[in-house]
Amino acid sequence: MSVTLADVARRAGVSPATASRALGGRPHVAPATRMRVRRAADELNFVVSPEASRLAGGARGRVGVVVPHLAQWSCGAALEGLEPVLRGAGVDLLLYGVGDPAARTAFFADLPARRRVDALVVLGTALDEQERARLELMAVPVVAAAGRGGQPGVRVDEHAAARHAVDHLLHLGHRRIGAVAAAGPPDGVLEAFAAAHRDALHDAGLAHDAGLLVRVGRGAPGAAEGAGRLLGLREPPTAVVASSDEVALGVVRTLGRARLRVPDDVSVVGLGDHPLAEAADLTTVCRPAREQGAEAGRMVLEALAGGAVPTVVLPSRLVVRGSTAPPGRTT
Amino acid sequence: MSVTLADVARRAGVSPATASRALGGRPHVAPATRMRVRRAADELNFVVSPEASRLAGGARGRVGVVVPHLAQWSCGAALEGLEPVLRGAGVDLLLYGVGDPAARTAFFADLPARRRVDALVVLGTALDEQERARLELMAVPVVAAAGRGGQPGVRVDEHAAARHAVDHLLHLGHRRIGAVAAAGPPDGVLEAFAAAHRDALHDAGLAHDAGLLVRVGRGAPGAAEGAGRLLGLREPPTAVVASSDEVALGVVRTLGRARLRVPDDVSVVGLGDHPLAEAADLTTVCRPAREQGAEAGRMVLEALAGGAVPTVVLPSRLVVRGSTAPPGRTT
């Protein structure tokens, strides 16, 4: 049926063991022999069977990626960073979506990854105690990426990111700065956002005003509601920071409907540097999603090589675009 | 080390063969025996080794997904549709990113999928002749999804989608309708877009005006340029249809900078129904990405079962939001 290592060995006039060594790039093979085997393999169009190889104790190299929301750009971007690193090292990437709660339960219950993967990357979601315990049971390295922290892996400092945003507005001269925190991200992230907003205003010596932080539901309706609540304040803010670019765009739209111009009347800052933020000319704070993925990939490789998984916090970076400006003349 | 089938068999007091049959759901096992084996497996926390299983001629069930731009929401969405279908059927999903040209070349050159996967899904990209030939060589079913057509699989009718958009504008009373086609999607898609624009205007009895279709580069700069060119026309359009939602948002922004209101002064329609389109209140045409993924998944399953891969064209659907309105009083 398909070409086997034995075929290649025969054609090259060596034993299967030597052929295996030669092809696998392992030592103790004469250069000439290696060449010969390589050529034979080429001619036969041979590719090792990963099953057989693994079964026989060879190639490690399969990592599972657990992702909640594939459609979310940040997950995709992280994957895009992760994939080449892993592939470059010859390890395969198995995808496990756990967006659906049922699927999530099933994943951790079936522990389907057991024996299927040599390591796991958990992308953009926090694991609860039970889930962590299940993973522990698998006895493979687990790298968290883009999560809220708490597990070894890579993430960004959410508090710092949000502060970049608020500080930018303060720096522009704004004194009434609203914040819209929309549900969606893991709790820890939202908390960091709220805290950063509070801290920044406090550090600027501004009186605390609980009304400036509004917590809303996810999606477009949430963003609209948030903007509406802020606008309805006795003294509406001259600038708004949103917990994500998605929310920020919703805020911009709601402002527009209220005949308020961005940034002339109100400045808006997002969080994340969504690909569309550039098109929408939205000032935002870049959370390097790709980089997080790539870093996670490197961590996996190290872990596979026997190392421990460290914790790395990547910096975020303010990206100033056209949705922010100094406060206008009137309020 | 890890629990093997033999362990389970011993504990259940049967032979490995019977245990295998019982666990694998194959016939010729007494119900009572099957139960006993199942329980033993449970108690031992046993999971079959996929390598060994496959090697021994068991479970097929591993499909590769080839994706160019993971970070693009439509790819993510398609994956999100694809994954549960496949997982539900017990097949694993291997991810192969081919966004980077080098990676793409490497993928098709190494033919790494050979023997690694039992089927392939090609997401959102068109294969050239050579690539197709390489895949052919693998002798596994290939399902194209969200491509430009040409290969069996699932896609949407791009021409119809674009026409929905233009027809909507015509229906609102617009007579000068510009189109911004930004580079990015496979050629065929862009062609369909251009043709639909032309055809719709023609069918509406409007004189042909080549200036109304502008082709620009990708990204925010492209969108801005496109809007600018349209605005610079002797007789600027009262409505614009963009080749994607991303571009549409860029157009909206550029319009805003030119102090033109959407939809009061100019209507804008996007294409794709990007998740952010709702937040941005953008009228668009929904290309059901998730559905395409799910459909592709079903096709793979059928193909794995020995069926042929059909070609399915999914309908697109106009989603009217706040970025379109009848033409204003003045131009």
Added chain:
DNA sequence: TTGAAAGCGCTAACAT
């Protein structure tokens, strides 16, 4: 219905 035996294709010791 069940068991025994023979590999699947490869790699890792242990020779040579």
Added chain:
DNA sequence: ATGTTAGCGCTTTCAA
């Protein structure tokens, strides 16, 4: 440097 010998953990004939 190369060959020989045993499996890896499972499924599948074939026999009982």
